[in-house]
Amino acid sequence: MATAAAPVWSVDPRTGKPREQVAVEATAAEVDTAVRAAHAARAPLADRAVRTAFLRRAADLLDEAGEAVIEAADAETALGPGRLTGELARTTYQLRAFADLAADGAFLDVRIDHADPGLAPPRPDLRRYKIPLGPVAVYAASNFPLAFSVPGGDTASALAAGCPVVVKAHPDHPATSELCAALLRRAATDTGLPEGVLGLVHGLQAGVDLVRHPLITAAGFTGSVRGGRALYDAAAARPHPIPFHGELGSLNPVVVTEAAAGERAEQLGAGLAASMTLGVGQFCVKPGLVLAPEGAAGDRLLTALTAAVSNTEPGVLLDHRMRDAFVDGVRTRAELPDVQAPVTPGAGGEHTVSAGFLTVPAARLTTEGPHDLLLEECFGPVTVLARYTDDAEIAAVLARLPGNLTATLQLGEAEGAGSDGTGRGAALLAGLTPLAGRVVVNGWPTGVAVAPAQHHGGPYPATTSTSTSVGGTAVERWLRPVAYQDTPPALLPPELREDNPLGLPRRVDGRAEGA
Template structure:
């Protein structure tokens, strides 16, 4: 049977643009994984792989015009947004190169023998090693930052793991172009091109997670698709770690004092956050608790004015558009749900932003309104009007895990007066990143960042953004009573590589 063609599609028109690849067969996936596995030892040199990451950043920036144009044609996200995303991606690659150079991610610990301890301590030397070939499943909404050259790929390569990426069908041409850039960067850095490769097709994704030489996987996408792959990873004869980002409501709680102080400002800010990128951010605020009463009414009025002025636009593909239109229609038909600005179809290729409102009492108990507790991908949010602390707490207690949770508090509450501390304690168990003020859209690439959260936000406790993401692709090994001549250089007493480590409990540099 001939391999199925892979087409680039214009989301603004729904028309095929050009054939850019063919779907990988099981044999193709096997060949890609085995080629990656065969060259894994070449990534052991930290200096070389740090150079690879920096070269990749440089070449991506050098091809900026071509890459941004290709991504815009396939995603309709716009050149300004994609230009910024490519810059972020290059920064992320360089940040991981710095992590590799610094070496603390190896977690080196040395304990010399201590016969006086109970029980006695033998000579123990611990550090982390790369797992092996990593499968990465590219995201639809970030053609660069969470796709072929994105955080999963960058962190896995930084850990010393070769990567096979399953390209997202929404931007196959971009994926091919970026994959070629990364392979060229590998060769220019003295590494085999096969440390990074790209495959296409649904079946390729299934075969990839099942392959016996794949040691871990990273995924960003839907709950349905991610859960299927997560289950497949666990059902293997040898299960593997599956780091999946699946879905998130990203709740916002607006206090009564906050609406009394700045209702219009909060409403306008919420509109900007929920419509940013046509609502296609994984950290879009999708559920907002707003007090009943005049202050909350002012916020809703401000939100309606700002969302009403927002432009309609295309989603990443027509399947997502159809799901959005159907999803908001089903939610709007529920009892006591109103649509001050009705979200839905713009024309046959676009959607119109909007929001729904519902009394908190409808969400406090299980029932048909549970649909409002599920993410709806696109420019819509649900405003939940609560009457008093008990109703707000009842709604929060029913929320699933999230990437983010946001509090909008008054100036006094931010100083520690009133309900600020109580609300912070209530939302902290719900999310991996908790904001006080501001909005969750926008995830800074920084050492202290955490992009993850309780299920279904993610399937593990790790982050996919920030330096500690490298830890997902490594495992600890301890050498006991091992002669110095046989030890890896990182664990020798002489510390020939000058790495940061702890020796007998004390930090040594």
């Protein structure tokens, strides 16, 4: 007798109570159907003009349905209309930015080197560009129900590359996922594409089945180290392994110099409090470890941070499982020797958590031991202030950190100008650079600008690859180069023909054309 498919419920995190049944978990057969539909959509999506129109139409439909989308997302995440209004704007901006990228065609990286028999050895005629991999699996994030979920950056960049997408919805916002998927499918049909260009499945096992499906060619993931690593291993264990671009976790260390604390302790305390509690501490770039000086300047910073965090209202996390993990995590950390809690983080009520921070001598983090727990991400509104006595302690702690999405350096005015006579600013910057994909100076890491020069990634376990999931170069994850050698002109794809019928920017014999 067949087992009934498990229901998928939309849950209100403010109460922990189910709102409605949204769907059922996908069976292996249903995952197969979604992937095959995506595979069949490759040919119509190959037309760059069509996918450009598709992405722009998707952005327009999301804007038109904005009120309903924000209402659905808030009901499932408790992130609030203000935060979600900004996230929706970011999401539609991303879609339009990738539409522009698809229309421009520079991402194809067309390169032509004409034959040169005079070289030793002679060079053949070589023409290279990039082609889409094929159907892509996208795993939606819990903390960004729009910008890193069904209509988010992974989906937008894959579609811009010409890759159909099957999304594995996150269980924290299934209704929002269904609504956004319906809007993207409508955009597809409005622009002449099959609905199967964007598939959606629910369920933990469906996510495993998806990454193992032989027609899936790559995957993008944003989530936990445990979940991401399991899928990464599954992708690598396939008979034909595929690229797995996973964002798994990040501590996002901050170094505050004594000069910086002496010049602006109050400003730093307020800024750190705002950054670590933003979105109830549920940002992947939340500063989770701050190296701050001992002494009077560091004490002023601690006092300012205490005042700012104490004024933060309790908040609701994305689900009660995360709430329980946060409460348990901060309690276990606070029980370690020499750890103090100037503002105690933890349970703020039956369904909420309160923000706080912990302090510890930095020397406790320089060698292996139970305090290593403080070097692991704790998802929620908490940070650890490690008080150092000298630069040697800073270096020793940094040497023990894993890879991160960001690293932040707060410098004094003379250190930032390179005029303090010690070169300390440059030395600290050089020490942080190997740890992260984005290094922030005299700012805070929360807030990831969507821009061509952005890099949102970092050494493992921050991510499983060297690519970015934000910015135009995110499209490169879904492409592979192919070169044609001595190919008859009539057989070349239009992108590589001598007369450049598509008007693409390219490099010919080393010189840029049409850029």
